Amino acid sequence: MSPAPEGAADLVTTSPPSPHGEGGLVRVRVDLTYDGTEFAGWARQPDVRTVQGEVEDAVARVLRLRRVSTVVAGRTDAGVHARGQVVHVDVPAGSLEASRGRYRGTPLEALVARLRGVLPADVGLRGASLAPPGFDARFSALRRAYTYRLTDDPAGAPPLRRRDVAPVDGPLDVGAMGRAGAGLLGLDDFAAFCRRREGATTVRTLQELTVRRVAEGVEGCGGAGGSPSLVVLDVVADAFCHSMVRSLVGALVSVGQGRADEAWPSRVLARRVRDGAVHVAPALGLVLERVDYPPPSGMALRAEQARTRRGTLDA
Amino acid sequence: MSPAPEGAADLVTTSPPSPHGEGGLVRVRVDLTYDGTEFAGWARQPDVRTVQGEVEDAVARVLRLRRVSTVVAGRTDAGVHARGQVVHVDVPAGSLEASRGRYRGTPLEALVARLRGVLPADVGLRGASLAPPGFDARFSALRRAYTYRLTDDPAGAPPLRRRDVAPVDGPLDVGAMGRAGAGLLGLDDFAAFCRRREGATTVRTLQELTVRRVAEGVEGCGGAGGSPSLVVLDVVADAFCHSMVRSLVGALVSVGQGRADEAWPSRVLARRVRDGAVHVAPALGLVLERVDYPPPSGMALRAEQARTRRGTLDA
Numbered sequence: 001m002s003p004a005p006e007g008a009a010d011l012v013t014t015s016p017p018s019p020h021g022e023g024g025l026v027r028v029r030v031d032l033t034y035d036g037t038e039f040a041g042w043a044r045q046p047d048v049r050t051v052q053g054e055v056e057d058a059v060a061r062v063l064r065l066r067r068v069s070t071v072v073a074g075r076t077d078a079g080v081h082a083r084g085q086v087v088h089v090d091v092p093a094g095s096l097e098a099s100r101g102r103y104r105g106t107p108l109e110a111l112v113a114r115l116r117g118v119l120p121a122d123v124g125l126r127g128a129s130l131a132p133p134g135f136d137a138r139f140s141a142l143r144r145a146y147t148y149r150l151t152d153d154p155a156g157a158p159p160l161r162r163r164d165v166a167p168v169d170g171p172l173d174v175g176a177m178g179r180a181g182a183g184l185l186g187l188d189d190f191a192a193f194c195r196r197r198e199g200a201t202t203v204r205t206l207q208e209l210t211v212r213r214v215a216e217g218v219e220g221c222g223g224a225g226g227s228p229s230l231v232v233l234d235v236v237a238d239a240f241c242h243s244m245v246r247s248l249v250g251a252l253v254s255v256g257q258g259r260a261d262e263a264w265p266s267r268v269l270a271r272r273v274r275d276g277a278v279h280v281a282p283a284l285g286l287v288l289e290r291v292d293y294p295p296p297s298g299m300a301l302r303a304e305q306a307r308t309r310r311g312t313l314d315a
Numbered sequence: 316m317s318p319a320p321e322g323a324a325d326l327v328t329t330s331p332p333s334p335h336g337e338g339g340l341v342r343v344r345v346d347l348t349y350d351g352t353e354f355a356g357w358a359r360q361p362d363v364r365t366v367q368g369e370v371e372d373a374v375a376r377v378l379r380l381r382r383v384s385t386v387v388a389g390r391t392d393a394g395v396h397a398r399g400q401v402v403h404v405d406v407p408a409g410s411l412e413a414s415r416g417r418y419r420g421t422p423l424e425a426l427v428a429r430l431r432g433v434l435p436a437d438v439g440l441r442g443a444s445l446a447p448p449g450f451d452a453r454f455s456a457l458r459r460a461y462t463y464r465l466t467d468d469p470a471g472a473p474p475l476r477r478r479d480v481a482p483v484d485g486p487l488d489v490g491a492m493g494r495a496g497a498g499l500l501g502l503d504d505f506a507a508f509c510r511r512r513e514g515a516t517t518v519r520t521l522q523e524l525t526v527r528r529v530a531e532g533v534e535g536c537g538g539a540g541g542s543p544s545l546v547v548l549d550v551v552a553d554a555f556c557h558s559m560v561r562s563l564v565g566a567l568v569s570v571g572q573g574r575a576d577e578a579w580p581s582r583v584l585a586r587r588v589r590d591g592a593v594h595v596a597p598a599l600g601l602v603l604e605r606v607d608y609p610p611p612s613g614m615a616l617r618a619e620q621a622r623t624r625r626g627t628l629d630a
Contacts (some may be wrong), residue, residue, distance in 0.1 A: 033473055033475075035477070074399040081474075116470065121477060124470045125470055154346070154431075155431065155439045158439060159348055159350035159438060160348075160398070160478060162350070162437075216534075217462075219530075219533070220532075220544065287532070288387050
C-alpha cells in the first residue's frame with residue numbers, strides 16, 4: 001500500500017452516513033465479480049486472504065487513504081464466488097479528485113481504471129458509481145439472486161469448470177428437485193436451513209428456487225451438442241441467513257438422488273429447527289449472481305425497513 | 316507408475332493396426348476433456364507436463380503396460396483446452412481383462428472407473444469404448460469444431476473464466492466480424508493463416524465461422540440478466556493446420572476493432588502467404604469442442620481418404 005500523503009484523512013464511516021454531506025464524504029457504489037477459490041470468504045480477517053481485504057486495500061491505495069471500510073450486499077463464505085456483488089464505501093470527495101491526477105475522464109472513471117490496475121486477477125471490477133441518496137449496499141437491497149452449479153456426470157466436474165461446479169453422485173431426478181423446491185417458496189421461518197446467529201431473524205421470503213439441466217460449455221440458445229450434465233439451481237430471496245442457499249441445495253440433492261421424498265424439504269422447513277440430515281452443499285458451486293435495488297427514490301425507505309426488520313443478520 | 320508385471324507386453328502400435336486382429340490388440344476410443352492451462356500442449360515432450368503424457372501414463376498404469384501410444388484427433392497447443400477431444404489407443408485385449416480385477420462390470424467400464432481414479436484434476440475422462448472397425452481418431456474424423464471465447468468488457472475476463480476467456484480491447488463490432496468470417500468459408504488454401512510445416516497441405520474446407528455475443532454465466536435459453544460481454548466464435552473445418560483457428564480469430568478481432576475492413580481477411584486468404592499483420596489470438600481462449608466421425612460403416616474409407624489427401628499434416 002502506498003504511504004498516506006500529508007494530511008490524508010483516516011476515513012471513518014459512520015452509519016448511516018450522509019452520502020454527499022458533512023466532511024465531504026461521498027458514497028461510492030462498487031460492483032464486483034470474483035473467483036472465491038483462493039479467498040477465505042468476503043469478510044476481512046487477520047492473516048488470511050479475503051475479498052474485503054483485497055478490495056479495501058486497493059481502494060485505500062488508489063485514493064491514498066490509510067484505511068477504508070466497505071459495506072457488502074452478500075457476505076460470501078470461503079470458496080463462494082460472485083458475479084454481481086455490490087458494496088458501498090464512503091470516501092472523502094477530495095481524495096477522489098486528488099487521485100485522478102492526469103487521467104482524462106471523471107474522478108470515478110479514474111478510480112475504476114486505477115482499481116482495475118491494482119486488483120488481483122481473481123477480483124474483477126464491473127464498475128463504480130456515485131450512490132443515490134439513501135443507498136446502502138446491504139440494507140437497500142430488495143433481493144439477492146444466487147446460482148448453484150453441480151453435475152451428476154460420472155466423469156465429475158468439467159475440468160474448465162472445476163472451480164465452480166460441484167460434482168455429486170447421480171443420476172439426479174431434476175424434476176423431483178424442482179417440485180421439492182417449489183414447496184419451499186414464500187415467506188417463512190427458514191431456521192431449519194440456517195446456521196443460527198444470536199439475535200438474528202431467520203424469517204425470509206424465498207422468491208425462486210428452480211432447477212434446470214443444461215449443457216456445460218454451451219452459451220445462449222440453440223447451441224447444438226454438449227451433454228446436458230450441468231444442473232443449475234436459481235435461488236432468489238429478499239435476503240439469506242447463513243448457509244441457507246447451500247442447505248437448500250443439499251436438501252434438494254437428497255431428493256434428486258432418491259434418498260429423500262419430494263415433500264421432505266417442506267417437512268424439514270416446518271419443524272423450524274436445524275436438521276442434521278440436511279447436507280450443506282460445498283461452497284465452490286455457489287455464485288452470488290445479482291443484487292436488486294429499488295429505483296433511487298425508494299432507496300432510503302427500503303434501507304430503513306430492512307434495518308428495522310432484520311436486525312443484525314447477515315445479508 | 317506401477318511396475319510392469321512379469322510378461323506384460325511392451326505395446327508397439329503399428330499404423331494402421333488391425334483393430335481386433337493379430338496379437339490380440341484392441342483399439343479403444345477414449346473421449347477426453349481438459350483444462351489446458353497447466354499443460355505444454357497435447358504432444359508428449361521430455362521434461363514438461365503434457366496431456367498426452369498424463370493420459371498415456373494413466374492408461375499404462377491402469378493396464379500395467381510399460382508404455383502405450385495414443386493417436387489424437389486434434390493436437391492442441393500449449394494452453395489450449397478441449398471439451399471433446401478424441402484419441403485412440405491399441406492395447407492387448409488380455410491387459411484389459413486382467414486389469415478388471417474384481418470390478419463389477421465390463422473390462423471397459425473397469426478401465427473408465429480406474430482411469431478416473433488416476434487422471435489429474437485437469438483431465439476428465441468422458442468415456443471409453445471399443446473402436447469400430449477401421450476407426451482412426453485422427454484420420455477417420457470428418458470435422459473438428461472449435462470455439463474461441465473472448466471479451467471486450469473493459470473489466471477484463473470474468474474472474475471465474477479467466478482460464479478460457481481472452482480479454483481484448485473493444486468495443487468489438489460483432490456484426491462486422493461475422494460478415495468477415497462468412498467471406499472465408501469454403502474449400503481454399505489457408506496458407507495465409509497457417510504456420511507452415513514441411514510437406515503438409517494447407518488446403519482445408521472451412522465449414523463454419525460465426526461470431527455471437529452472449530452473456531457470461533447464463534446457461535440455456537431465456538436466462539435474464541448478465542451483460543452480453545462474452546463473444547464466442549464457432550469455427551468448424553474438416554481439419555485445421557497449425558495455429559489456423561487462432562489466426563482466423565486474430566484477423567476477425569482486427570476487423571471487430573475497426574483496425575481492418577471487413578474484406579481484409581478475404582484478401583489475406585487470397586494471397587496464400589502468411590501475413591505478419593494477422594495477429595495470432597492467445598491460446599487460452601481456444602477450446603476443441605467436438606470431433607465428428609462417420610457412421611461405423613464409413614470409418615475405414617474416410618480414414619483412407621484423409622491419409623491420402625492430407626499427408627502428414629496436423630489435424
